[in-house]
Amino acid sequence: xxxxxxxxxxxxxxxxxxxxxxxxxxxxxxxxxxxxxxxxxxxxxxxxxxxxxxxxxxxxxxxxxxxxxxxxxxxxxxxxxxxxxxxxxxxxxxxxxxxxxxxxxxxxxxxxxxxxxxxxxxxxxxxxxxxxxxxxxxxxxxxxxxxxxxxxxxxxxxxxxxxxxxxxxxxxxxxxxxxxxxxxxxxxxxxxxxxxxxxxxxxxxxxxxxxxxxxxxxxxxxxxxxxxxxxxxxxxxxxxxxxxxxxxxxxxxxxxxxxxxxxxxxxxxxxxxxxxxxxxxxxxxxxxxxxxxxxxxxxxxxxxxxxxxxxxxxxxxxxxxxxxxxxxxxxxxxxxxxxxxxxxxxxxxxxxxxxxxxxxxxxxxxxxxxxxxxxxxxxxxxxxxxxxxxxxxxxxxxxxxxxxxxxxxxxxxxxxxxxxxxxxxxxxxxxxxxxxxxxxxxxxxxxxxxxxxxxxxxxxxxxxxxxxxxxxxxxxxxxxxxxxxxxxxxxxxxxxxxxxxxxxxxxxxxxxxxxxxxxxxxxxxxxxxxxxxxxxxxxxxxxxxxxxxxxxxxxxxxxxxxxxxxxxxxxxxxxxxxxx
Amino acid sequence: xxxxxxxxxxxxxxxxxxxxxxxxxxxxxxxxxxxxxxxxxxxxxxxxxxxxxxxxxxxxxxxxxxxxxxxxxxxxxxxxxxxxxxxxxxxxxxxxxx
Numbered sequence: 001x002x003x004x005x006x007x008x009x010x011x012x013x014x015x016x017x018x019x020x021x022x023x024x025x026x027x028x029x030x031x032x033x034x035x036x037x038x039x040x041x042x043x044x045x046x047x048x049x050x051x052x053x054x055x056x057x058x059x060x061x062x063x064x065x066x067x068x069x070x071x072x073x074x075x076x077x078x079x080x081x082x083x084x085x086x087x088x089x090x091x092x093x094x095x096x097x098x099x100x101x102x103x104x105x106x107x108x109x110x111x112x113x114x115x116x117x118x119x120x121x122x123x124x125x126x127x128x129x130x131x132x133x134x135x136x137x138x139x140x141x142x143x144x145x146x147x148x149x150x151x152x153x154x155x156x157x158x159x160x161x162x163x164x165x166x167x168x169x170x171x172x173x174x175x176x177x178x179x180x181x182x183x184x185x186x187x188x189x190x191x192x193x194x195x196x197x198x199x200x201x202x203x204x205x206x207x208x209x210x211x212x213x214x215x216x217x218x219x220x221x222x223x224x225x226x227x228x229x230x231x232x233x234x235x236x237x238x239x240x241x242x243x244x245x246x247x248x249x250x251x252x253x254x255x256x257x258x259x260x261x262x263x264x265x266x267x268x269x270x271x272x273x274x275x276x277x278x279x280x281x282x283x284x285x286x287x288x289x290x291x292x293x294x295x296x297x298x299x300x301x302x303x304x305x306x307x308x309x310x311x312x313x314x315x316x317x318x319x320x321x322x323x324x325x326x327x328x329x330x331x332x333x334x335x336x337x338x339x340x341x342x343x344x345x346x347x348x349x350x351x352x353x354x355x356x357x358x359x360x361x362x363x364x365x366x367x368x369x370x371x372x373x374x375x376x377x378x379x380x381x382x383x384x385x386x387x388x389x390x391x392x393x394x395x396x397x398x399x400x401x402x403x404x405x406x407x408x409x410x411x412x413x414x415x416x417x418x419x420x421x422x423x424x425x426x427x428x429x430x431x432x433x434x435x436x437x438x439x440x441x442x443x444x445x446x447x448x449x450x451x452x453x454x455x456x457x458x459x460x461x462x463x464x465x466x467x468x469x470x471x472x473x474x475x476x477x478x479x480x481x482x483x484x485x486x487x488x489x490x491x492x493x494x495x496x497x498x499x500x501x502x503x504x505x506x507x508x509x510x511x512x513x514x515x516x517x518x519x520x521x522x523x524x525x526x527x528x529x530x531x532x533x534x535x536x537x538x539x540x541x542x543x544x545x546x547x548x549x550x551x552x553x554x555x556x557x558x559x560x561x562x563x564x565x566x567x568x569x570x571x572x573x574x575x576x577x578x579x580x
Numbered sequence: 581x582x583x584x585x586x587x588x589x590x591x592x593x594x595x596x597x598x599x600x601x602x603x604x605x606x607x608x609x610x611x612x613x614x615x616x617x618x619x620x621x622x623x624x625x626x627x628x629x630x631x632x633x634x635x636x637x638x639x640x641x642x643x644x645x646x647x648x649x650x651x652x653x654x655x656x657x658x659x660x661x662x663x664x665x666x667x668x669x670x671x672x673x674x675x676x677x678x
Contacts, residue, residue: 136623177615179623179647236623237644318627386624390631426627426643428634485604 002411002521004070008577011077014050017569017580018081018260027359030082034362037202039210040082044089047078048119056094058101058418061113067415068245068307072252073577080256083366084210087373089121091250092159095374096122096168099242100186102420104229111188112166120165125155125187125216126239133379135170135182135236140218142171142185144232148225149173149185151218154200161216162199165189169218170235182235185227196221207365241423244321247375248310251328252303254370255296258332259572261363262292265339266566268346268357279342280559288338290558294534295335296572298511299328301535304574305433305510308408311415313432314422319387320431326380327503329371336367381499382491385484387427388502392478394429405436409510410517411575433509434474440509441467443516459529463512466536466543470505473542477501504540511535514574522575525561530554531574586637586663592656598632599652612652623647633659639666 001009016023023029024043033040047053055071057063065071079086093116100108115122131137140153151171161167167187174181189197200215230238266289269280279285306324310317340347340360347360371377391397407413441464448460477498484495515532525531534554536544546554562572571577592612600607603619610619616626626646633641639662642648649655 136617177617178650179626179644236647240623383624386628387631390628390635394635424643426630428640428643429631485602 002575004067004411005073005575005577007070008073008077011050011052011074012577012579015077015081015580025081030084031359031362034082034084034209037204037209039088039212040085043082043085047085047089052078052090053093053116053119056097056101056116057113061101061109063113063116068249068310068418069304069411069415072249072303072307073573073575075249075253076256076259076573077577078256079253080260083254083257083363083369084208086253086256087208087369088159088211091246091253092124093121093164094249095243095246096124096164096166098245099168099184099229099238102242102245103184103234103238104186105226107226108186108229111186111190115165115188115190118165121160121163122166122168123158123160123164123216125158125161125167125169127155127157129154129156129215133375135239136179138170138172138182140169140171142169142173142183144173144225148222149183149227151185151187151221151223154215154217156200156215157203157213158215159211159213161212161214163212167216168229170239173232173235179236180233183232184229184235184238185223186229187221187223187227192221192223205369207362207367207369209365237425240318240425241420243375244317244423245310245420247325247380248306248317248321250370250374251299251324251332252307254329254332254367255299255303255573257363257367257370258292258296258299258335261336261339261360262289262296262562262572263566264357264360265289265292265342266562268343270563270566285342286559287555288342289562290534290555291538292335292339293558293562293572294531294538295331297531297574298507298535298539299332300574301511301514302328302507304411304514305408308415309433311418312404312407314419315424316427316430316432317423318425319384319391319427320433322375322380322383323503323506325375326377326384326499327507329367330377333367333371336364340364378491378496381496384499384502385491385495387429388484388498389481390429391427391431391434391502392474392481397430397435399432399435399437399439402436402439404432405439405513406517408433409513410521412521431506433513434506436513437467437471437474437509440512440516444512447516447519459533462533462544462546463515463529463536465545466508467512469540469543470508473501473540474505477505501540504543508536508539508543511539526574528557530557534558586660588656588660591637591659591663592652594636595652595656595659598629598636602629610652612656615650616646616652617650621646637663637666639663 015025018025018027020026021028024046054064058065075090078090097112100112128138140155142149142151166189169185169187172181173183196219198217203213205213269285272279302324306320309320343357343360346357350358444460444464481498484498511532515529519527537546565572569579596607596610600610627643630641630643630645649658
């Protein structure tokens with residue numbers, strides 16, 4: 001087993017089976033708490049005892065966070081059990097902590113580490129009712145005096161606001177217009193006058209019902225001057241950099257939710273008999289299950305690419321993180337919708353023997369938060385579109401060093417330590433992954449000519465031909481982008497389509513690179529490349545031509561693989577993890 | 581890095597043309613002393629503008645250039661000194677090599 005997955009394997013053992021009703025993390029326990037809108041406190045305590053919160057803190061500050069690949073994998077195990085726990089215990093604190101941990105003074109770092117070690121959450125106080133995530137219109141004001149910052153105003157829809165040990169607050173610190181009028185403040189509740197903080201009552205939500213989402217009103221809340229993260233006026237820049245870390249990691253965690261959904265749907269399809277046969281044999285049903293598995297594989301490739309890129313091409317994360325957050329949640333939301341059709345009434349009815357599949361209702365309610373929270377797809381698309389012309393027309397960008405893509409995609413390559421100072425809010429026209437397209441052509445030829453692995457069905461030739469199609473689509477995009485508006489208010493379907501096409505090309509290249517660099521390292525199923533051919537077709541139907549018969553046989557083989565993974569209780573991720 | 585001389589006027593005109601095209605307005609509707617935010621160019625798109633600048637003038641600029649120099653006038657002053665510096669540097673390197 002690859003070293004970075006050993007801890008996830010152990011975590012799965014510690015958390016136990018979800019089907020075991022006596023288990024703290026059983027479907028029944030999780031669902032029952034959710035339906036009462038109660039946060040899973042006991043489960044959170046268990047995670048604290050296991051030391052999971054230490055993964056919010058980098059190793060050099062006394063924590064356990066070393067690789068974002070390992071980090072995502074661990075949190076996927078939580079999300080596949082309960083997104084409420086994943087957000088309430090996990091991601092909220094991580095999102096709030098990253099800006100201070102990577103851009104704050106030593107004092108702020110010390111305070112954040114102490115809060116987390118004391119088993120307290122930290123809240124992300126950005127959102128305002130009137131402005132949503134339109135940060136440049138934030139109204140909460142931080143008046144800078146000679147020895148303190150005094151905060152006034154209200155932040156709403158803030159997870160854990162009332163119970164957290166600290167708040168990372170985005171606020172206006174100057175009345176001047178422009179992006180330098182904002183700062184980021186770490187409000188440590190231990191050293192501020194708590195009577196100046198008023199909390200809003202719990203806000204009811206459709207999904208993640210147990211999360212303690214509320215709001216906070218600051219009434220001249222005083223924070224010392226050294227609470228400013230980075231420096232005065234740097235709030236937006238720090239935010240845009242810190243969010244690259246969280247946008248690159250959250251979507252990969254959410255794959256756990258869809259893993260559970262596919263597992264449950266497969267179990268249902270394999271047991272439900274209609275018209276004299278198992279519904280698993282119905283064409284629509286098995287095609288949907290295969291599609292869902294392929295969606296997970298694609299999302300997994302994107303997530304791995306993004307997590308490892310944070311370490312290797314940190315300076316290019318502006319576009320890569322936006323692309324990850326744009327692509328995965330949208331794809332997996334559709335996957336869940338498609339799976340729900342198979343379950344039919346079973347995902348709707350709550351009583352009787354249908355109880356077995358009731359968890360699916362929760363998954364359907366919870367998943368949208370992954371897409372909606374922390375920049376929706378339009379926000380992410382606008383980040384990409386603003387840089388797209390430069391990315392496509394940058395003549396000085398050329399593929400220079402194959403060791404860079406190898407480090408990103410080869411899972412047994414040791415990752416360099418993450419260096420947040422390299423984060424930039426622009427890619428400066430570079431995308432090392434897409435720049436490797438021509439080199440990838442050479443790599444595929446080498447695999448084919450040297451018979452590095454014994455492949456059936458001309459997988460190499462199919463993949464090779466897709467590279468030409470991807471290259472053509474990028475060429476087309478180069479000319480299309482010239483006529484697209486960059487202004488968010490004018491963002492139209494044509495602009496959206498340009499972003500889609502660019503992402504598709506990037507995702508397809510990532511899947512191919514992932515396959516090429518991990519042959520003979522993961523499993524015979526992985527090497528065979530069937531998943532890759534189906535993935536390329538799923539990413540963009542024009543990328544690959546597959547004969548009907550071959551497609552049928554590939555789908556059948558994939559279904560057999562799904563059946564094996566369900567029976568053996570192994571994750572659907574490309575790097576398999578054994579469940580209990 | 582190849583460089584060439586750009587006068588303040590050339591830089592200013594180019595910025596006016598680029599921004600006018602970006603926001604679909606006529607050049608004469610652009611006030612060079614007004615903050616770009618007034619034209620609906622938000623912080624993310626200002627980052628996109630830094631890419632256009634890098635490509636046009638073949639220089640490396642901070643993506644926050646439009647935040648720190650929020651009007652066309654301020655930005656063109658800054659870019660003038662930046663491109664001038666770059667040109668002087670290129671000439672020095674060229675002379676040292678030859």
